[in-house]
Amino acid sequence: MSAFHFDGLVWHWPIAIYLFLAGLSAGAVFFAIMLKHFKLADKAYLSPFVQAAAVIAPVAVCAGLGILVMDLTKPLAFWKILVFYNPSSVMSMGVLVLLAYQVVLFAWIGSVFSSPIQQWLKQRLPLLSKLLALLARHEDVITGVLVILSLSLGAYTGFLLSALIGFPLLNNPVLPLLFLISGLSSGAAATLLGGVLMRGNPNGVEVRFIHRIEIPMILVEIMLLFTFFVGLILSGGQSEVAALNAIGEGFWGWIFWGGVVGVGLTLPLAFNLWMKVSSDRKFAYVAVTASFSLIGVLLLRNFILYTGQMTGV
C-alpha cells in the first residue's frame, strides 16, 4: 500500500485540487466583500487587493470546475449533471450552488467595478452599460446573496466528503466546518498574495484588516483540527484506528505534522503575531506568509482525501 495508490482509492488528487480551488474562490470573494464593507466603501475598486480577489475568484472556480469535468469518466456527458437533479445528492445540490455562485459572482464584480467599466465603455455598448447600472443599483442585494453563496460553497466541499458513510475519517460532522474555515483562510491568503503582486501596499489598510482576522481564524482552524481528531480517537473502534493511522508515522503523518500543522498553521500564525508587533509590513513577509497558508490548505485537502479513503470500515 503506497501513499498514492491503494485498494479502495476512488478519488485522486485532481479532486483535492478542485476542493482547494472552490474553497479558495469562496474565501477570496468573502474577504473582498468584507474589505469593501468595513474599510474601503466606494473606493473598493481602486484597491489592488479587491482587484486581485475579483480576478482570483472567477478564475479559481472555473479552473476547479474544469478539473472536475475532466475527471469524469464521460466528460462530454457533464451537461447531464445540469439537467438531472437528485435532491438527496450533496453533489447535485453543490452543482446548483456552484452555478448560482458563478452568476452572482459576476454580477457582484460588475456592480463593484461598474464605474471604471462605464468610463472605459464611454457610451459604447449601451445595453451593457444599462445592465451595469442596474447591477450597481442592486449592489446590496447582490452582495448579501453572494455572502450566503460563498459560505455555502465553502462548506459544500466538506459536505461532499462527509456524505461517504463507509469512511469514518470523512463521515464526520466537523469536516464541513473545517473545510469552510480553511477555505476562507486560503481565500484570504490568495487575496493578499495577489494584492501585493499587483503592487498593493503591503502595509496598507487591507493587509492590516485581513491579518487581524487571520490570527483568530488560524486559532479556530487549529481548534477544529484538534476536535476532528480527538473526536475520532474518542469514538474508538475503526474511527480511532483511522485517525491514528492518518496522523501517525508514515508519509501522510509527515504531511500532516510538517505540512498542514507546521507550514500551514504554525508558521503563518508566528509571522502574523510578529507582524502585529513590528509596525512595518514588507512585501516579502506578506507574500511568504500567504504562500505558506496556501500550501498548508492544499496539503490539508490532499491529506483528508487520501487518508480518508484509506480507512474503509
Added chain:
Amino acid sequence: MSVYTVTKAPQANTSEQDSGLKYAMVHDENLCIGCNACEDACREVNHVPYGVTRVKIERSGPFGEYPDQSYRFIRHSCQHCEAAPCVKVCPTGAAYIDKETGIVAVNEDRCVGCQYCIAACPYQIRFINPETKVADKCDFCQQTQLSEGLQPACVLACPTNALVFGNLKDPDSALVKTLKSKPTYREKVDLGTRPKLFHVRTIDGEIVL
C-alpha cells in the same frame, strides 16, 4: 420455483404501488466450494470485461489441523441495499432502485462517471466498466436473465446450489424458506443500509474478535 416475468427498461416504473416483488439472495458459505463458476457465468452473460467483476468470492483460511482443514468463502457483490448510499449520492439519478423489484440498478444513459457512487458504497463493489465508462455492478441479471424469465446466471452456474435467489415477499419461495431455516448475517448492518444479500456463515471458519 416461480419464473420471473418482471423486468423492464431502466426506470420504466417509478410509481410507488406495491408490486408484491422484492428480490434478494442468499449465499450459503457452508455449501460454497470457491470454484468461481458464478464469476465466470456472470462475466459471460453480462459481458463484464476482464480486469473488473460484478461478483468476487474471497477465500480465507485454511482453518483447523491437517487433514481436517477448511476454508471460508465470502461473496462480494452488490447487496441491493434498501437504503442505498450509492442511490442517495448519485447526482443524476443514474443509480436508482427499481420500485417494482427492489433491484438497485444503473441507468447507463444518465451516468456521467463522477464515481461518487463508487466512493459512497460501503461494500466497495462498484466499478467503472472500462468499455462503457459507466458505473457498473451486479443488477441481479435484471437486463439479461430476468428479462428472459430465467434465474440469475451465477445462481444457475453454481454446482452446489450455494446461491438462492428469489422474492422476499413470497413466503413459499425457496429464498424465504432458506432464510427461515438457516441463521444468516448481513454485512455492515450498523451503517443502516439494510442489505438484501444474506450470508449463511461457515460453521468451522475462524473466530474473529
